[in-house]
Structures are given as C-alpha cells and as structure tokens.
Amino acid sequence: MTIRRAAADDIEPALAVMSEAFGIELRAPTVHTLVASSPDGTLLVAEEDGVVVGTAASVTFGPSGWLGGITVAPSARGRGLGRALTEAAIDALGERETVLLLASTLGRPLYEKLGFEPEGLYRVFSSGAARPEKTVELRDVREEDREAVLALDRSATGEDRSLAVLASLEGAVATSDLSAVALRPPWGALPIVGDPAGATTLLASLIRPGLRVAVPEGNRAAVQLLQLLGREVEPVTRMRRGPALDWHPERVWGVFSLFFG
Numbered sequence: 341m342t343i344r345r346a347a348a349d350d351i352e353p354a355l356a357v358m359s360e361a362f363g364i365e366l367r368a369p370t371v372h373t374l375v376a377s378s379p380d381g382t383l384l385v386a387e388e389d390g391v392v393v394g395t396a397a398s399v400t401f402g403p404s405g406w407l408g409g410i411t412v413a414p415s416a417r418g419r420g421l422g423r424a425l426t427e428a429a430i431d432a433l434g435e436r437e438t439v440l441l442l443a444s445t446l447g448r449p450l451y452e453k454l455g456f457e458p459e460g461l462y463r464v465f466s467s468g469a470a471r472p473e474k475t476v477e478l479r480d481v482r483e484e485d486r487e488a489v490l491a492l493d494r495s496a497t498g499e500d501r502s503l504a505v506l507a508s509l510e511g512a513v514a515t516s517d518l519s520a521v522a523l524r525p526p527w528g529a530l531p532i533v534g535d536p537a538g539a540t541t542l543l544a545s546l547i548r549p550g551l552r553v554a555v556p557e558g559n560r561a562a563v564q565l566l567q568l569l570g571r572e573v574e575p576v577t578r579m580r581r582g583p584a585l586d587w588h589p590e591r592v593w594g595v596f597s598l599f600f601g
C-alpha cells in the first residue's frame with residue numbers, strides 16, 4: 341500500500357472512489373481538483389496493486405487548514421487506511437493553528453480518535469427550484485470588487501479563502517452595496533456569505549435543482565429558508581483541532597462543498 345500525491349492520471353480514479361464512497365457523481369472540476377492543482381492544497385491517493393483505493397485532500401487558508409475528500413473503497417475499509425490517509429493529509433498541511441473538517445457519520449469516530457472535537461452541525465439540503473423575491477437589489481460582481489469580496493468572506497469565515505474565492509468570481513452575484521455575495525465555483529455549489537437581508541435574496545433567487553447546499557445550524561434563518569427551498573438530507577459535523585476561529589455562522593449561507601465550509 342502506498343500513499344502519495346495524486347498525479348494527473350490519478351484524478352479520474354480518485355474521483356471514482358470518492359463518488360462511490362459519498363454516493364454522488366463527482367466529475368472534474370471539483371473542489372478536490374482545485375486543491376490538487378494549487379500550491380496551497382494537496383490531493384493524496386492510496387494505491388494498492390496499481391489501483392487507487394483511497395483518497396484524502398487538504399488545503400491551507402493561512403493559519404487554518406481543512407481536510408476533505410477522505411474516502412476508502414468499501415473493499416479496503418477497516419484496515420487502518422482511512423486513518424493513515426487522514427494523518428498524511430494533516431502532515432501535508434504543515435504547522436497550522438487550527439485544522440477543520442466536515443465529518444460524515446462514518447468519518448466522525450475516526451476523527452475523534454485523532455483529537456478532533458465537534459463544533460456543531462452543518463444542515464444539508466438537496467435543493468429545489470428558486471423562489472425569486474427580489475427584496476434587495478442585486479448586481480454582477482466586477483473585477484474592482486475583488487478586495488471587497490475577499491474582505492466579506494474573511495469577515496464571515498475568519499479565514500483567508502482567497503484560493504477558492506478568486507476561482508469563483510466569474511458569474512458571481514452580489515447585493516448592490518456588497519453586503520452579501522453569492523460565489524460561482526466551477527462545480528455545482530452556491531457559496532454565499534454576508535448580511536441576512538441580501539443573503540436571503542441571493543439564496544432564494546439563485547438556488548437551482550440538483551445542488552447540495554449546506555449551512556451551519558447556527559444560521560437559523562438560512563435553515564428555515566432551505567426547509568422551504570429544498571429537501572433535508574443527512575447533516576455533517578464541523579470538527580476542529582486547535583483553537584476556535586473567529587467566524588460568524590450566521591453570515592454563512594451556503595458552502596463551497598462538504599470539504600470546506
């Protein structure tokens with residue numbers, strides 16, 4: 341068994357292992373391929389007899405880092421591979437004050453053994469159709485909004501997520517005063533951060549069938565809106581190792597992925 345960085349040829353088999361493990365169909369580009377191609381990220385694969393049987397990814401956002409995409413093919417489970425992949429992904433982060441992840445029910449016992457503590461749930465919804473009620477004026481995000489959007493994201497998440505934010509500006513929509521922004525990553529997701537009035541309008545207007553949208557349970561208004569707009573599926577647990585971040589769950593209205601919020 342070897343654990344190593346994914347090469348270009350590994351992307352397709354790695355996404356196949358993840359797709360089976362998560363029960364969703366993942367095709368490039370995904371959040372994992374974004375981190376794999378960035379100096380701030382890593383995608384690892386576990387290979388046995390020339391076949392990819394496990395994956396793990398990590399990304400650094402300055403002093404914090406996230407783990408995600410930790411999967412093992414069903415036939416290779418229960419032999420310590422999930423743990424070895426998680427430890428390797430943590431090593432790839434280098435020294436970080438805080439490491440975070442969003443745990444599935446299957447993943448949680450593994451992370452608890454590695455010292456991660458639960459911080460609260462992210463409620464997950466499979467979305468339905470939009471209900472546009474434009475109570476707040478919206479506009480496209482422009483090149484000159486870049487710094488303001490990055491600052492808005494930092495104020496909501498307590499992290500410097502420039503890598504993901506900058507990859508998602510094309511087609512992004514904001515309130516005219518930039519108090520809330522909906523980002524457009526090149527994969528199916530609708531990350532939204534900002535003030536409730538604008539974020540509500542953005543979420544209700546831009547949601548579309550087939551998206552999986554997750555919000556922190558601390559954002560009650562977002563949970564209530566998504567109960568109207570989608571069908572709730574199994575939640576994930578935000579887990580942390582290290583000091584808490586200065587983040588504001590009530591300003592997070594949709595995540596980039598179930599890899600990082």
Ligand SMILES: CC(C)(COP(=O)(O)OP(=O)(O)OC[C@H]1O[C@@H](n2cnc3c(N)ncnc32)[C@H](O)[C@@H]1OP(=O)(O)O)[C@@H](O)C(=O)NCCC(=O)NCCS
Pocket residue numbers: 361362409410411412413416417418419420421422423424442443444445446447448449450453
């Ligand atoms: C979660 C997953 C990666 C674990 O892979 P694995 O190779 O079976 O895990 P390991 O064999 O390394 O087990 C790790 C530890 O967790 C424990 N563990 C694993 N599954 C468990 C379960 N269902 N209940 C309780 N403990 C469990 C093991 O006992 C082991 O503890 P130990 O190291 O002290 O012996 C795998 O089940 C998977 O791919 N699941 C689907 C995708 C998923 O949910 N990934 C997690 C995303 S957050």
